[in-house]
Amino acid sequence: MLYANDLACVKGDRPLFRGLNLQVAPGAMLRVAGPNGYGKTSLLRILCGLALPESGEIRWNDVPINRDRETFHRALLYLGHAAALNDLLTPLENLRFSCAAGGDKVDEDICIDALVRIGLAEQLDLPARVLSQGQRRRVGLARLFLGTRRKLWVLDEPFTALDVAAVADLAATLSDHCAAGGMVVLTTHQDAPFAKPPAVLNLAEVAW
Template sequence: MLECKNLTCVREQRVLFDNLSFTLSPGEILHVEGPNGVGKTSLFRLLVGLSSPYAGDIYWLQNNISTVRESYYQHLLYLGHKSGLKPELTAIENLQYFQSLHNPNVELDVWETLTLVGLAGYETIPVAQLSAGQQRRVALARMWFSDCPLWILDEPFTAIDKSGVKVIENLLVKHAENNGMVIISTHQDLNVPDTLYKRLMLEKPIAEAFYV
């Protein structure tokens, strides 16, 4: 279980959110919503330990993540705004590289996975030559190779068309049904069963509040 207690995030002396608490249990998909600039990415960076909260704590399996970083990262798949792909490598090479590095024990065919994400016929083209949506699909294909219970996905649907969104939604549902956990930000509706779905709405920044 992931537990956030009284998180406060400050950027450039501006409070983005204050006293934010929530939990995420196995089998849950948490949809983080809110207007541009409200602090969704900043929250995700706290959750993955890329920055530290001004106040508050984040617990993974009841341990503060700052004290169990190594084991936390073994349980975490984070897909942020940047694709993390190597542009000079092909889609296949990127996935093979990811698989060998992170999940050598997951037995999955990289060619089949690229077909699943709609990239049949584009497997051997350098990623730099693919469209924005196709590059995003290669990046998202890494989810199929992950055996991590916790997925944190920052706007994964950017540049993805409707059919691609459907494929990803199905994967999120399957992950949650297998007791996985998902935290996802997206500006669009998420079509997943109510039984798996939780929502966290970040409100407008507290413009008048300043922390020093």
């Protein structure tokens, strides 16, 4: 279980939110909502241990994440809004490198299938530098189709630049992950056909 207690966040000299509490149990999906500038991405980064809160604590299975980062990061898959790709590598090479760097061993054919599902069948052998921003985003999202063993998925605007079919496929994948006991925390500005509506945390309600 992911648990956050009394979180506060300040970005630069601007307070964003305080008194934030949440918990995400196995099988649950949480959507972080709120107007732009209210700290949605900042909260995701704090939950992943990539940024420090002004105050408060994050626990994974009742252990503070700063006490056992290795265990927590083995359970975590974080996909930020920006694609982190090597421009000289193809989508397939980038995906395989990303999996290997995260400690996930995945067969090449499975990687190809994932890239085709996300809509990159015609870009498999192109260098990433010629891809559009939407296509670059899809390379990272393909990891979600690989049956990863990681229990907690934290996703920043995963549906951006996807067509209707890809949105439906990704929503089904997230729903299946939760149905299998996984957990999802995400931000999104658009509706998606989840099997069950996610719980919603509105940051406007905890604005500083």
